[in-house]
């Protein structure tokens with residue numbers, strides 16, 4: 001079926017629709033009007049508006065094979081949702097890949113396979129991120145770790161494609177990072193950062209992983225505020241206005257189809273990185289990170305180590321520390337892939 005979105009003004013960004021079994025989620029920014037969409041019988045659509053974009057959730061009476069979105073003039077978009085044809089269930093599936101396995105998983109569920117992983121080294125260019133007690137900049141450290149991890153994935157998971165939101169020293173706007181991930185059809189989004197305290201040197205140390213949820217404690221809110229501060233380098237900060245706690249709840253709801261997988265991966269990150277490195281385990285927390293809001297796939301933000309702590313800063317700035325951290329992240333990806341395959345088989 002097709003649905004046409006008509007706006008009263010030029011439509012800005014839109015994301016690749018997210019498909020889970022019988023549901024399709026489309027996110028469209030800017031000028032979408034509020035008029036109810038005409039739905040065929042049996043199809044329901046719920047729309048939630050967040051200041052700068054609208055989230056449309058379609059529930060279909062049948063399994064969805066694929067969904068795509070294209071422009072139809074400057075003020076229109078056409079969303080196509082294709083029904084799965086039972087006689088050709090493999091129509092949209094990638095060829096079976098050794099690394100992600102194809103063992104006995106019903107083909108209509110293979111859409112969850114980890115064929116594309118998106119790595120997002122934070123900051124870049126004019127945005128240096130946190131500065132270490134040793135003078136090292138977060139943007140350089142996270143890029144180095146991202147490249148190491150990319151190479152490790154290529155080597156150890158040859159069937160998985162790696163997309164990086166940046167692979168050089170450039171600034172990428174926060175909303176754009178999620179868009180890159182969605183356009184690439186990412187199945188996992190990993191934003192890589194370094195932690196820091198406002199006063200340096202500081203005894204706080206260790207690795208922690210965040211999932212997107214309205215913050216509940218001051219510590220997590222501080223980390224989110226520091227990472228979200230990257231928007232000060234962006235041309236238009238309006239798109240994040242109003243993305244306060246209430247609207248984050250809506251944004252988090254838009255991710256509920258994969259929040260469980262985000263939690264699983266966050267848990268794997270903490271377990272594995274604290275095995276391959278001497279970094280202490282600070283656990284999994286939740287907070288409202290702008291960079292995670294738009295990613296239509298399981299996603300986490302990883303704070304490798306504290307640049308405000310002398311031992312952490314020295315470790316994470318070193319080649320050995322970066323290799324060990326990337327190795328732990330690779331192990332986390334493998335652990336996650338195993339877990340979710342076993343979930344699919346249930």
Ligand SMILES: [Zn+2]
Pocket residue numbers: 122123129130138192193194227
């Ligand atoms: Zn950062």
